[in-house]
Amino acid sequence: MPSKRDVWYRAIAVVVVALAAVVAIVFVSSGGDKGGTDAVPVADVGSGPVDREFAITITNRAATPPTSRVEIPMGSTIRITVTSDVADELHVHGYDRKAVLTPGVPASVAFRAGTAGLFEVETHVSDLVLMQLVVR
Ligand SMILES: [Cu+2]
Numbered sequence: 001m002p003s004k005r006d007v008w009y010r011a012i013a014v015v016v017v018a019l020a021a022v023v024a025i026v027f028v029s030s031g032g033d034k035g036g037t038d039a040v041p042v043a044d045v046g047s048g049p050v051d052r053e054f055a056i057t058i059t060n061r062a063a064t065p066p067t068s069r070v071e072i073p074m075g076s077t078i079r080i081t082v083t084s085d086v087a088d089e090l091h092v093h094g095y096d097r098k099a100v101l102t103p104g105v106p107a108s109v110a111f112r113a114g115t116a117g118l119f120e121v122e123t124h125v126s127d128l129v130l131m132q133l134v135v136r
Pocket residue numbers: 091092093122124
């Protein structure tokens with residue numbers, strides 16, 4: 001018959017093994033998403049190269065090119081650069097990226113599209129929808 005001490009050690013050993021298994025599973029699953037797209041966090045990509053680049057000019061409350069729906073593969077990086085003739089604010093809905101627009105000075109938002117859906121890119125002062133981003 002095992003002593004109380006043996007039972008106690010065995011219980012501790014079981015707990016340690018169970019914890020090690022949990023840690024191993026978490027470690028493996030967190031390291032295995034390199035190639036995945038849905039696990040890619042939304043992140044600013046700064047001034048580096050991106051997968052898709054868009055440039056929009058606003059003159060007299062009209063956008064060039066005109067508003068369009070653009071499809072972006074999930075996980076790709078994009079940069080939207082806007083030049084406005086009036087002071088304004090650029091806003092990418094959903095991803096909640098903003099840029100202050102100074103008249104005549106291009107301003108950019110750049111990010112990784114890690115969330116699926118339809119997101120409007122708009123200006124707050126001229127109240128224009130510049131793009132509809134479809135991420136899938
Ligand atoms: Cu907005």
